[in-house]
Amino acid sequence: MAQKENTQTLVQNSARFYCSICKRRTKGFKSQAGLQRHETLKHIAYNTPPQHIRSVPKSELLHLKRVIVKELQKRLKNHHTAVGEQTFSIHCSEDAFVGLFKKHITRYSPCGSSYFCSFKGEGAFDEIGRLLNDKNWGKRNYGEGQLSFVRLYVSEEFENNSYKQKKKSRLSVNGEMTVKWKVTGGKDKENHKFEAGSAQFRFFLDQCQI
Numbered sequence: 301m302a303q304k305e306n307t308q309t310l311v312q313n314s315a316r317f318y319c320s321i322c323k324r325r326t327k328g329f330k331s332q333a334g335l336q337r338h339e340t341l342k343h344i345a346y347n348t349p350p351q352h353i354r355s356v357p358k359s360e361l362l363h364l365k366r367v368i369v370k371e372l373q374k375r376l377k378n379h380h381t382a383v384g385e386q387t388f389s390i391h392c393s394e395d396a397f398v399g400l401f402k403k404h405i406t407r408y409s410p411c412g413s414s415y416f417c418s419f420k421g422e423g424a425f426d427e428i429g430r431l432l433n434d435k436n437w438g439k440r441n442y443g444e445g446q447l448s449f450v451r452l453y454v455s456e457e458f459e460n461n462s463y464k465q466k467k468k469s470r471l472s473v474n475g476e477m478t479v480k481w482k483v484t485g486g487k488d489k490e491n492h493k494f495e496a497g498s499a500q501f502r503f504f505l506d507q508c509q510i
């Protein structure tokens with residue numbers, strides 16, 4: 301009789317999704333989406349990386365830093381139409397991502413296996429410069445005083461004067477760079493999966509005359 305009860309509990313458990321962050325045992329969620337909603341509501345600031353993360357050699361991290369700077373620089377275009385939101389992705393392992401961004405991860409979602417970082421404010425440009433070992437990581441000089449750069453800070457005065465008339469969607473990303481890591485890919489009809497870790501960068505490109 302006891303054995304039968306055990307089996308029943310197991311079956312029930314396998315059909316439910318449990319939060320790995322909550323210390324108290326809860327009754328779980330019916331779907332992964334339910335668990336994801338719970339995480340977003342209750343654990344938006346959870347940023348402890350999981351146990352399975354392994355350390356990555358410094359040389360690999362150095363390579364990753366160079367890849368990021370190279371891809372960013374390619375997107376710091378000179379033409380005025382380039383001003384606005386820019387995104388790009390690079391392939392990057394979970395270990396390497398955590399190795400590089402560990403102190404800057406603002407959210408880790410165990411259920412979605414995803415990480416989120418946000419950089420903004422007056423000191424953010426130099427902060428990323430130290431992280432990537434390149435103080436010019438986010439600006440590109442086109443000569444004759446023309447500069448394209450990643451905007452991470454908007455002074456209140458500037459915002460009030462020049463940006464009031466511009467589109468709302470522009471405002472929302474202006475002055476922040478976000479980096480998200482997750483597994484992306486797909487599967488075919490035979491359930492053959494093709495997936496790999498990917499870091500997506502989103503930033504606001506601006507230009508000025510110096």
Ligand SMILES: [Zn+2]
Nearest residue numbers: 319321322342
């Ligand atoms: Zn929870």
